[in-house]
Amino acid sequence: MxxxxxxxxxxxxxxxxxxxxxxxxxxxxxxxxxxxxxxxxxxxxxxxxxxxxxFAAPPARLRDTLLARLASVRGAAGAPVVPRYAAPLGGAAWRRAVRILAAQRRLVDRRTWLVAAVVLAVGAAVAGWSPPGTSEQVLAIVVPLVAALGVAGACGNGTDPADELVAASLTGVRAVLLARLTLVLGAILGAASVASLGLAWVDAGAPLGLFAAWLGPMALLSAVSFALSVLWRPAVGIGVAMALWVLRLLAGGNALDGTVDRLVEPLWRTSGPLLLTAALLMAGTVLLLPHLPAAVGRRAYGR
Amino acid sequence: MDDVDRELLHRVAAGDQRAFEDLYARHGQPLLAYAEGLLADRGRAEETLQDTFLATWRGAGSFEGRSTVRTWLFGICRRQALSRMTAQRPVPLPMEAAAEVPAGEPGPEAVALARADAHAVAAALAELAPAHREVLDLAFGAGLAHAEIAEVLGIPVGTVKSRLFHARAGLARALPDDVPAVGVSGREAGR
Incomplete structure (x- = not known):
């Protein structure tokens, strides 16, 4: 029993x-x-x-005061009942975007930035030291991994200590998520670009070749990680991105037979279709976000 | 119940003051009691209640239906109350991870509680750690389901359950000494 x-x-x-x-x-x-x-x-x-x-019930005067304060909130020059962005944040759209981005910087876990910076720096150093012609391979391994983990850490469902506040704020969840994705990917893209230019400058490879080595796989891996982290949970996003990454490592080391090799290798080539797929995956996730069932946003709810 | 609340909140978002009054009538009392339990100060609890409903009035349009309206209100109220709790923040609770949920046999604390009289339990309640009192207030005072409490406190449902057990154990420990399990063992020894 x-x-x-x-x-x-x-x-x-x-x-x-x-x-x-x-x-x-x-x-x-x-x-x-x-x-x-x-x-x-x-x-x-x-x-x-x-x-x-x-505890005594709320006295009637409390209700009266509250209603009086309500009138002053609403009565301010016929302002809309629920203030929109324009009022608190200033008119121009680009200025609002900048403020939302700046706000995200503080909300993304500091450790995400730290880990991404350290791994990228170490990767760039290894790429600089490695024999000529292999720097591209190092970057192709390091950059996509950092991007996939960073995106999952910053955008993943349930990773945000402030998500209750975000849910109650006036900014739409889409805007917040998009801002966060832009910020993280932008920062990693910028850092990886700097690393590539630096490597090209010390003659570790051709600039275009260095960029092409990581851009495609970074886009795809972070898109996969982003979609699964948001729609499901970060562990799944990280897991699938890591699986792709490990397959590619094994394929590079000739540990797997040709079939896997042929399947994984195209993902590590920067091409139009690949970048388009990644962009569509991210856009689809952002579009889908507000229509997710209620429980998805809150794991703690337990149903 | 939540359907009614949602409908009311929807109208509040459109600026309907009557709906706002209804919402206040439905939830004002439990929210005030919760705030007063947290703050142990009537004046600040009343301020908290006012600010909670002002925030609701402003933010009704941003409610996304991720939780029940009641949970949302308690969440807002909790934040408002915590922001007023400058001096005495609730002490973090030690060691909650291991939930020893008893099965079958009632523990000595359950026996002691069931025998204690109402005055003794009320006195013990005043001794309880604030976070333990809070979870009891939400569960038995406000009548929130465990899933709702989890949402308000931002902890998993399992932790709500174990915290309730810990709160009850704390309550039993705070009972005056002449009531608890000593009587049980004494009787057994006498047989």
Missing amino acids: THPSDLLAAYAADTISADRADSVARHLAECSGCTAELAAWRRVADAVGDRVAA
Whole structure:
């Protein structure tokens, strides 16, 4: 017999569904242990109920003050009831965009930036040291990985300590997510570009070749990671991106047969279709975001 | 119940003051009690309630239906209350991860609680760690479901359940000494 121990508190508070309450009641009829547990919960519930009941109800003047303040909120020169962006943030669209971006910088976990910077720096150093002609391969391995992890860390579903605030703020979830993606990808793209130019300058490779080595796979891996992290959860996004990455590593090391090689290799070539696929994947995710079922946004909700 | 709240909030977003008053009538009292439990100060609790509803009035349009309206309101109220809690922030709770949920046999604390009289339990409640009192207030005072409490506090449902058990254990420990399990063992020894 399993005891419904963790339902008894909710049963005492009368906050579980009727059919669950029925099954608990049936169990209680034949289990003295759980009945004693329930008695303890009832004692707690009564004490808390008494305490809360001792707090006086909101006085009428409170309601009056509140309604008066309401009128002043609304009555300000016929301002709209729910203020829009334009008011708090200033007119021009580009200025609003800049402010949203600046706000995201503080909200993205600092560790995301730190890890991305360290890995990129180490990768660039290794690429600089490696024998001529292999710098591209190093960049093709390092940059996409950093981008995929960074995007999952910054945009992933449930990773944001402030997401309750974001949900209650006036900025749409799409704008926030897009801003965050732009910021993270932009920063990594910028850093990788600087690294490539630096490598080209020390004659580690041709500039275009260096760029082409990482741009395509970075776009694809971060798009895959982004879509899965947002629509599902970060662990899945990171997992799938890492799987692609490891397959490519193994294929490069001749550990796998030709089939896998032929499947993975095109993903590591910068091409129009590849970049288009990545862009469509990201755009689709952003478009889909507001239409996700309610529970997806909140893992903690537990249903 | 939430359908009614959603409808009301929808109208509030459109600027309907009557709907706002209805929403206040439905939730004002439990929210004030929750705030007063958190702050232990009537004046600041009333300010919290006002600011909660002003925030609701301004932000009704941004409610996205990710949670119930009631949960949303409690979440706003909690933030408003915490921002007023400058001096005494709630003490972080030690060691909550391991939830020892008893099964079958009632523990000594359950026995002690079930025997204690209402005054003793009320006195013990005043001794409780603020975070434990808060979870009890939400569960038994405001009558929120465990999933809703999880949402308001930003913790997993499993943690809500274990925190409730810990709160109850703390309550039993804070009972005056003459009531608890000593009586049980004494009787057994006498047999």
